[in-house]
Amino acid sequence: MIQNALSGALAAQAALNTVSQNLSNQMTDGYSRQGVVLSAIVPGAGDRLGAGMGVDVTAIRRFSDDYKNLQMWQAAAGQGELAAAQPYFAQLEQVMGSDGTSLSAGLDKFYSALNAASVEPGSIPLRQQVISEADALSRRVNNLNDVFAAQQASLNEQRTATLAQINTITRAIAELNGKVVDASASGVNASGLLDERDRQIDALAALVDVRVSQQRDGSLTVTLRGGQPLAVGDTSAELSTRTNADGSQTLTLQFAKERFTLPDDNLGGQLGGLNQYQSEVLQPMVDAVRTLAGELATRMNSQLASGYDLSGLAGKDLFAFDPASPDGMLQVSDIQAAELGFSSDPAKPANSDNLLALIAIKDQAIALAGLGTVTLSDAYAQLTGQLAIDSQQNKAGLETAKVVRGEAEKNWKSTSGVNSDEEAINLVEFQKMYQANMKVIAVANELFDSTLAVF
Structure with a gap:
């Protein structure tokens, strides 16, 4: 007894x-x-x-359920991916939709000046207004391009900071793996170590989507979606970036003596969200605006060159387009009001036939990636509309992801939480x-x- x-x-x-x-x-x-x-x-x-x-x-x-842990980590990855892109969506949508920076507003004012000049093609003040509005339009293009460059720089900085966080967490997971194995071998209760390791994996999942598998010795193997190792036993990987000539970054992973080049997509989490925004939203927008500005400059200059100025000479270029220029990719050339080739007849300086052809350029079609064939006048509006749709979809997806994460946490607490x-x-x-x-x-x-x- x-x-x-x-x-x-x-x-x-x-x-x-x-x-x-x-x-x-x-x-x-x-x-x-x-x-x-x-x-x-x-x-x-x-x-x-x-x-x-x-x-x-x-x-x-x-009390722990591996399936519920996995659900919570996947929810963290989904939420992190959408949350990382949302501030960039909001900023770009606001800039492109603002009247002060909108290219649509700038194009409207430029064509209004051309229409006003068509009433009296020989008027120097009206011709000067065309040049002034062209200069204002070029500043809008360059300001928008500066916003694109600023977002690209911010993405690079945030990506570098995210990689540093990932490396810190993977090292911690590898160290905890070693401690868990030692504790299990010596018969010590490792619950506290297991909790800390799960917390680290949850934090890691918010940064990049991971796959986790249990090993016989009690350690966890953590890999990326594509199978690249992040933590195996007490060994961790090191993520880094390499900046390319065009300003983009290439991700690399060093594990032991092996080096992997990581894809820009299919990473998930905050890192995947940054890469996805850059490749699917920002870079296509940069290319589209560059194409729009280049087509406008080329077609305007070509049409002006086929006309004649007030002196009966061939018209000069109005725009200078150079994407690599540090002063801005679209500039107004050194041209005087009298040198605009509005006339189609050198003997009739006040003729407006070529000016009318310049005005008609806005209805000409151009091909933009993601939009197909659109007119010059509608191109920017459609770009802004597509951005708004993408932004709203990302925002709605983020709200859904927050709900999914909340439900996953509730499910986890139903098993592991203290009542x-x-x-x-x-x-x-x-x-x-x-x-x-x-x-x-x-x-x-x-x-x-x-x-x-x-x-």
Whole structure:
């Protein structure tokens, strides 16, 4: 009786310690509740009348569901991917839609000046207004191009910072792998180490989508979607970037003696969101605006060259287009108002036939990637509209991703979270168990004393 009761009291004490640990960590982020696993000690061989030898605490169980962990990590990756791109969407949408920076507004003013000049083609003030509006339009193009360049620089900086975070976390996961293996081998409860490792993986999943597999020794292998290793055992990878001639970046992964070049897509998480925004939104927009400005300059200059100015000479170029120019890819050339080739007849300087042909350029078709064939006058509006659609889809997707993440956290807490009411019940029950076993010991002592009194 004393042996049984003593084992029961010790088991109750272990359970009470576990309950107290749960209650003290009920607000600890990422803490997984624990519980004791009890088993009866059976009587020895040949002991026909023995009830048993008490109870044994076979383990301290950590309540964790690998599937729910995986759901939460995937939700973190999805949310991180959309959240990373949203600020860039909002900024670009605001800039491109603003009247002060919109190319549509600039084109409208430029063509309004051309229409006004068509009423009196020989008027120097009206011709000068055309040049002024062309200059204003070129400044809008260059300002928008500067915004693109600023976003590209910001993406590069954020990508570099994200890679530094990923490297720090993967090193921590690899170190925790080693500690978990050591703790398991020495029989130490590794619950705290496992919780910390799960927290690190959750933080990593928000930065890049990962795949996690359990190994027999208790360590976790963490890889990218494509299978490239991030942490294997106590060894971690190192991510870095290489800047290309065009300003873009190439991602590389160094693991042991192997080096991998990572794809720009299919990475997920914040890193994948940055890459996806750059390749699917920003770069196509840069190319489209560059094409629009180049086509406008080329067609305007070509049409002006086929006309004649007020002196009966061939018209000069109005625009200078150079994407590599540090002063801006679209500039107004050094041209005087009288040198605009509005006339189609050198003998009739006030003729407006060529000017009307210049005005008609806005209805000419150009091919833009992602939009197909559009007119010069509608191209920018359609670019802005497509950006607005993409931005709203990303925003709606982000709201959905937040809900999915919230539900995944609730599911995780249903298994691993600490329920204070449940722990309070356990506290009372194990307290009663401890007291009952103490009572058994007291009864055993009384019986022992009574037996001694007989003799």
